[in-house]
Amino acid sequence: MQLTEFQQDAVTEIINIAFSRAGASLSDLTRSRVDLEVPEVSVHSIAEISTAVGKFVNGDVATVHQVFGGGVSGDAFLLLNFDGAVQLVDILTGSQTAGHTLSVSAREVITEVGNILMNACLGVFGNLLHMRVSFSVPRISLDDLGVMVRSLIVDEKALHHALVVGARFKMRGHEITGCLILVLGISSFELFLNSVEEWAARSEAGEES
Numbered sequence: 001m002q003l004t005e006f007q008q009d010a011v012t013e014i015i016n017i018a019f020s021r022a023g024a025s026l027s028d029l030t031r032s033r034v035d036l037e038v039p040e041v042s043v044h045s046i047a048e049i050s051t052a053v054g055k056f057v058n059g060d061v062a063t064v065h066q067v068f069g070g071g072v073s074g075d076a077f078l079l080l081n082f083d084g085a086v087q088l089v090d091i092l093t094g095s096q097t098a099g100h101t102l103s104v105s106a107r108e109v110i111t112e113v114g115n116i117l118m119n120a121c122l123g124v125f126g127n128l129l130h131m132r133v134s135f136s137v138p139r140i141s142l143d144d145l146g147v148m149v150r151s152l153i154v155d156e157k158a159l160h161h162a163l164v165v166g167a168r169f170k171m172r173g174h175e176i177t178g179c180l181i182l183v184l185g186i187s188s189f190e191l192f193l194n195s196v197e198e199w200a201a202r203s204e205a206g207e208e209s
Contacts, residue, residue, distance in 0.1 A: 003043055007193060010200035012041045014128060015121065015165055022120035023169065029116065030092055032172055039180075040166035049181070050149045052164045056179040057081045062102065063148050064114025066138040068122050071131035072188045072195075074160075076122065078114035078167075079148065080178040085110050088176050102142065111140045117167070117180060129195035161189040 003011065016038055023036040044052045062085035064078040080088065086097045089106040092113075097106060115138045126133035141148070165180040184192060 003193075006200065007197065008041065010196045011163070011193075012039065014124060014196060014199065015039045015041055017128070018121040018124040019117075019167070021124060022117045025116045025120060026113065026169070026171070029112070030171060035170045037168040037170075042164050044162050044164060046160050046162060046183070049162050049164070050146070052162070053079060053145065053149065053179055053181065056166045056177055057084075058145055061085075061143065061145050061148055062107075062110050063141050063143065064111055064118070064138050065141065066115070066118050067136040068118075068133055070126070070133040071129075072125065072133070072184065072192045074182055074184040074188055076118045077148075077181040077183070078117055078178060079145075079181065080110070080176065082142065084176045084178060087174060088113065091172055091174055107140050107142075111138050114138055114140070121165075121180065121182075125192075125195075128199050129192075131195065160185055163189075 019036040019039055023034045026034040042052060057079045058081065060082035062080045062082055066076045068074060068076055085102065086106075089095075089102065089109050090097055092109050093106075097103075102110070118138065119135060122133050122135065125131060143151075161184055163182040163184065165182075167178045167180055169176055
């Protein structure tokens with residue numbers, strides 16, 4: 001599915017607002033400046049998700065998964081290359097991760113980062129789009145990208161769209177690349193797009209969000 005130019009600009013702007021808030025929260029957490037680049041946003045069917053996600057992550061990935069509900073419901077995922085996840089933990093904890101593993105405490109750090117990023121995005125959606133959003137407790141998994149992508153197919157008979165957001169953030173001289181995925185059923189996706197268009201129209205008219 002292709003977004004119109006108006007929809008693309010509006011969705012990118014609202015994600016950018018969300019990432020700015022997430023960056024501020026991560027800066028508080030790390031006590032250092034965190035720069036989140038303007039996100040790259042695209043929409044895909046579940047069948048296309050592997051190619052779309054492969055632009056940002058590949059191989060073994062650390063995935064934080066959170067279910068959300070309310071006016072719009074679906075699944076949110078933060079994906080980081082495994083090496084990037086290890087590097088992020090080392091930056092945040094000031095320690096050196098031994099070997100190709102993530103300890104229980106390291107997984108908790110990644111889960112908290114995912115929680116901050118996803119809650120920032122979903123919280124902005126709720127506030128700006130006038131939707132009530134509820135969240136589940138986030139969970140982390142460490143899998144090959146192919147395994148993770150196959151896990152996204154919740155119901156093969158149902159039509160789902162995936163909003164893929166390329167996430168690149170810099171902290172303390174390091175750049176970490178990953179992506180945020182929002183998987184929405186067709187009715188939730190249509191409601192989301194309608195709400196985004198209404199928000200963009202209000203913003204253009206100079207009305208309060």
